[in-house]
Amino acid sequence: MSLGLIVLLVTCIVLLFIYVPLAFALGLSTLAYMLIQGAPLTIIPQQLYSGAENFVLMALPLFILAGNLMNTGGITRRIINMSLALVGHIRGGLALVNVIASMFFAGVSGSAVADTASLGAVLIPGMKKEGYGSSFSAAVTACSSTIGIVIPPSVPMVLHGFVSGVSIGAMFIAGIIPGILIGLIQMVIAYYISVKRNYPRSGDFSWAKVWAAFKESWLALVLPLIILGFITFGIATPTEVAGIAVVYALIVGMFCYKELKVSDLKKIFLDSVKTTASIMIIISFSMLLGWALSQQRVPQAITTTIMGVTENPYLGMLLISALLIVAGCFLHGTALQLIIVPMLLPVVTKMGIDPLQFAMVVVMCVGIGQQTPPVGSALFVTSTLSGDDMLEVTKENLPFILSLVITLLLIIFVPTVVTTLPSIFMS
């Protein structure tokens, strides 16, 4: 290891731990590296721009905006009512409602944390009131919210498309089966625990109720179908579909549901800009860091190391998943995808792993990372909402995290779960 590289890594880690914003920790450590190496500093603006100058990445702000527009009180209520009509009558009804609502919400928004916050705010107090354990309620909410990044649209998929060049449309379609699968496994787990602990049912089932809830909510529920339809029929690119989703969310919210007021828009727009910018600035600075790492041939060194351990693609994927899951305990998903994943891409290519399959492995690892302490965004939001200790929630969350691990293993060993739909619809 050269002196420059050591300085780069050490300053980066130290800066992160002394609470410097992630983007600037990347920037400052690369700056230190450049000064030591005597690199031309004009590279700074060049690399910063190269992160932002990307039409494909525009899907990111647009899906974030569409999600925020859809994420109003009215739509959350409608989605919960729809789920209640479908599964509320089963034992552990509200736990199942939590999972189903997350699946519906997943088609509306592209991030897990948005789902957690809005569904959790309603469902966690509701579940506690009906006698569910507080940590259990928080755990179901946290883990089911990860479905949000597996079922399209998905912010991590857009990021992965930027990093790896894999088609975002193909990833969106590939996510459908694993997303539904996670939901089903989680419902089985929630049902089993609910029966054991004698958690209550909520209401009776009737087709009339389902129909009434459907009439109220279908405008929100068809959004994922519109998104997928436009992409599969080649009408629009993911970026363009994201723009269409914004217009759709505006029309539904303002004119059909009449829940969205012009006075709300200012806050929604500004919040979306802030969320986007806080990700985009990390992208820009990670381009700068990536330049330094590739100058030091770090990706090649990692490739040689991993290939030295195994050349088998299955073992390779297991190893990489383990690496990403451990790193995901300490890093936010965005950082994981922008810093760690690019360094692993060469080895993935060398092992002959299907890029689409690997994309889904990454998305699943990011999802698991949202659940694991000490740094897990979904876990953090729900434990704050329920007022429980993160570790208490994690204990209840373990069976649900298992659903994510099972799906991850399926994606690795039975790749048809992710490749079938894209090969039918994207040809």
Added chain:
Amino acid sequence: MLKKFTTGVNKVIDLFCILVQILMVLVVVLQVFYRYVLVNPLGWTEEVGIMTMIAMTFIGSYLAFRDKKHMRISLLYNKLGKKTQTSLLVIGNVLMVVMNVFIFIYGLNFVQAFLGMNSPYLGIPMSWVYGMVPVGAVLWSAKLLTDTVNLIKGKESLDQGE
């Protein structure tokens, strides 16, 4: 006086970012409409789209910083006393100002290299677009410096991120 000025600047930036976002949506929707419905693709939409991305990244990140929305790792930080937290924030802020000075100087160099060059479709001067980075660096630095003064006076919140 200074306070009035800051509020004014912040309002202008809020409005600018909202307009940028509206423009982004319009451009993308127009692009699909012209290509798919009118079968008469527009060339300039992608160009403007990328400009809105640059504006949102570099000016928007100031907004996110102003409202404490940037990702930080609070694992160690949260276990520290108030005094240590304050000193860490001051050190971090000073380092970020240093970074911004570099970004400003070399960002400006970059802008100069593009003086007189216009965007291919609409002829928008590229120096305006690339000027977003030095402008962003100035905004960040101003906010960082005032925050630091307030931190030392004990007037600034110690919780700064997500």
